[in-house]
Amino acid sequence: MCGIMGYVGPQDAGPILVDGLRRLEYRGYDSAGIAVTNGSIHVRKAQGKIVNLEALLKREPLSGSVGIGHTRWATHGAPSDANAHPHTDPTGEFVVVHNGIIENYQSLKDQLAAAGAVFTSETDTEVLAHIIAREYDGDLVEAVRSTVAVCEGAYAMVVMSKKEPGKIVAVRKISPLVVGLGDGETYLASDIPAVLHRTRDFMIIEDDEMVIVTSEGATVKTIEGTEIDREVLHIDWDSARAEKGGYDHFMLKEIYEQPSVVTETLAGRLDEDGTVWLEDVAFDDDYVRSLDRVWITACGTAFHAGLIGQEIFRRVLRLPSNVEYAHELRYADPIIGPNELTIAISQSGETADTLAAARQAGESGSRMLAITNVVGSTLSRYADDVLYTRAGPEISVASTKAYMAMLIAQYLLALRLGSARGTVDKELATRIAHGLHRMPAAIEKTLAAEPDTIRAAEEIKDADDVYFIGRGLDYAIAMEGSLKLKEISYLHSEAMPAGELKHGTLALITDGVPVIVILTQRSVYDKTISAVQEVKARGGKIIAVAYDTDEEIAKHADTVLRIPDMPDLLAPVAAVVPLQLLAYHVARMRGHDIDQPRNLAKSVTVE
Numbered sequence: 001m002c003g004i005m006g007y008v009g010p011q012d013a014g015p016i017l018v019d020g021l022r023r024l025e026y027r028g029y030d031s032a033g034i035a036v037t038n039g040s041i042h043v044r045k046a047q048g049k050i051v052n053l054e055a056l057l058k059r060e061p062l063s064g065s066v067g068i069g070h071t072r073w074a075t076h077g078a079p080s081d082a083n084a085h086p087h088t089d090p091t092g093e094f095v096v097v098h099n100g101i102i103e104n105y106q107s108l109k110d111q112l113a114a115a116g117a118v119f120t121s122e123t124d125t126e127v128l129a130h131i132i133a134r135e136y137d138g139d140l141v142e143a144v145r146s147t148v149a150v151c152e153g154a155y156a157m158v159v160m161s162k163k164e165p166g167k168i169v170a171v172r173k174i175s176p177l178v179v180g181l182g183d184g185e186t187y188l189a190s191d192i193p194a195v196l197h198r199t200r201d202f203m204i205i206e207d208d209e210m211v212i213v214t215s216e217g218a219t220v221k222t223i224e225g226t227e228i229d230r231e232v233l234h235i236d237w238d239s240a241r242a243e244k245g246g247y248d249h250f251m252l253k254e255i256y257e258q259p260s261v262v263t264e265t266l267a268g269r270l271d272e273d274g275t276v277w278l279e280d281v282a283f284d285d286d287y288v289r290s291l292d293r294v295w296i297t298a299c300g301t302a303f304h305a306g307l308i309g310q311e312i313f314r315r316v317l318r319l320p321s322n323v324e325y326a327h328e329l330r331y332a333d334p335i336i337g338p339n340e341l342t343i344a345i346s347q348s349g350e351t352a353d354t355l356a357a358a359r360q361a362g363e364s365g366s367r368m369l370a371i372t373n374v375v376g377s378t379l380s381r382y383a384d385d386v387l388y389t390r391a392g393p394e395i396s397v398a399s400t401k402a403y404m405a406m407l408i409a410q411y412l413l414a415l416r417l418g419s420a421r422g423t424v425d426k427e428l429a430t431r432i433a434h435g436l437h438r439m440p441a442a443i444e445k446t447l448a449a450e451p452d453t454i455r456a457a458e459e460i461k462d463a464d465d466v467y468f469i470g471r472g473l474d475y476a477i478a479m480e481g482s483l484k485l486k487e488i489s490y491l492h493s494e495a496m497p498a499g500e501l502k503h504g505t506l507a508l509i510t511d512g513v514p515v516i517v518i519l520t521q522r523s524v525y526d527k528t529i530s531a532v533q534e535v536k537a538r539g540g541k542i543i544a545v546a547y548d549t550d551e552e553i554a555k556h557a558d559t560v561l562r563i564p565d566m567p568d569l570l571a572p573v574a575a576v577v578p579l580q581l582l583a584y585h586v587a588r589m590r591g592h593d594i595d596q597p598r599n600l601a602k603s604v605t606v607e
């Protein structure tokens with residue numbers, strides 16, 4: 001996830017681009033850059049936040065009335081001046097910024113290198129600039145079109161050339177792109193808020209479309225070249241809402257970003273037959289076969305993602321796996337050996353407890369794999385191997401999309417380990433891959449049922465206590481649902497395995513006490529229904545999360561939140577979504593500061 005800007009018009013492009021990038025900084029902030037044309041192309045870029053770019057522009061100013069800009073969230077190559085966008089071809093005549101991932105960039109890069117190309121960065125973006133320059137034969141649009149034809153992935157790219165001044169060509173393949181229409185000037189951006197203070201008239205570019213931007217406006221075409229009559233959308237959001245992309249809170253925006261987070265986290269890593277490619281994971285099959293155990297360590301929501309990982313590794317790999325809270329593991333004097341892989345999970349990669357536990361595992365001789373969202377974070381630098389989630393910056397303290405990406409990362413890891421150990425055969429790998437590729441659509445469908453979660457939120461918003469139950473993977477989801485609810489709604493909630501209820505907590509179930517049950521695991525369905533009946537017998541109110549094909553549950557539950565039917569192993573990916581929405585709506589109804597709940601911080605860098 002990165003931020004893209006473009007400008008064509010009578011004004012100096014530089015300040016407009018930088019201003020837009022500042023408003024897009026939430027999309028990424030490890031480096032930023034701009035390029036403008038005035039006869040030739042001039043590029044300025046700097047590692048770090050946009051203030052660094054501004055300082056550079058003060059020292060080395062540039063001017064020109066056509067330009068493109070970018071704020072980066074690293075995916076290929078560490079955050080650095082060299083890897084910052086924009087990137088040019090070797091002649092400096094073509095310049096590109098891009099958001100997303102070119103999945104086959106390595107093979108494209110190898111082909112170019114074999115033909116003599118020399119690269120100055122580790123990015124997939126620079127490969128685009130090289131290809132466009134090679135394809136150019138007097139028509140920038142055609143050159144971009146031919147480039148798109150050889151690139152696989154989910155991305156948006158924006159291209160400018162000194163050979164065709166006064167024009168920007170952009171393409172959207174999944175990653176967002178909008179055009180802002182001014183009076184004699186036109187803007188391009190990843191998101192409406194970047195230029196909403198300059199214009200209220202927008203064209204939304206859809207997937208597989210191309211747009212040619214000049215000062216006179218924008219022409220939208222399919223990638224193949226058919227012109228599209230795109231209606232102009234007039235936006236009347238206020239500025240606070242605009243910053244959140246039209247959502248009332250970052251949390252809701254981030255919940256809705258989850259389908260594309262799944263797409264991005266899978267991009268270039270999972271073939272249809274379940275073969276997995278993990279770019280920063282270096283261990284070989286012999287090492288994987290030698291493993292006796294997997295440890296997973298993390299805190300909070302990342303720990304809950306680890307609970308899912310533990311269950312998947314046990315079930316799919318038949319490999320002993322233990323998830324431990326990092327703050328417990330670091331003082332538990334655990335017996336971790338060299339034949340044991342430790343996986344540390346952390347969105348920020350800066351959580352003090354997780355760092356300490358990871359170090360301790362490393363010192364015990366265990367290889368350490370980090371699952372983190374932040375390229376260059378302390379955890380990623382310490383780890384032997386890194387599996388980056390590609391959720392983009394998460395602003396809301398309550399984690400949602402980062403959790404989602406952690407789940408997807410662990411499915412990928414299970415496939416990678418399972419194929420090496422021979423516990424995942426081709427048929428199972430293909431089934432899991434197929435299911436994962438269908439997950440963005442399944443999440444979309446679950447999000448469409450948001451009105452049901454609003455009704456359920458009405459039912460529990462005044463409760464004193466809420467209980468979450470489930471078995472196996474459903475228990476792991478119950479834990480996350482409970483944490484989400486308590487951290488933003490300040491309602492007391494507790495999660496437990498469904499079978500545990502009768503061992504004590506049942507004493508607290510009286511008339512109207514809400515119990516949220518997750519019911520996606522068919523092998524233990526009847527067992528969980530028994531717990532539901534125990535609750536009903538005491539007057540408890542049942543809210544169930546269940547497949548849309550599950551007719552039985554309607555006989556037992558007061559309210560059912562539906563998810564699409566899918567393999568049970570993958571169900572956590574969809575089942576968490578109604579619980580995130582439920583927590584969000586309860587907190588909203590109770591009037592809380594959703595994005596910054598009391599007493600909490602986004603990154604806990606102290607013990």
Ligand code: AGP
Binds near residue numbers: 487601603
């Ligand atoms: C969850 O919504 C919280 N933000 C919190 O539990 C968080 O997951 C935990 O502090 C760990 O953070 P990390 O993933 O950055 O390590």
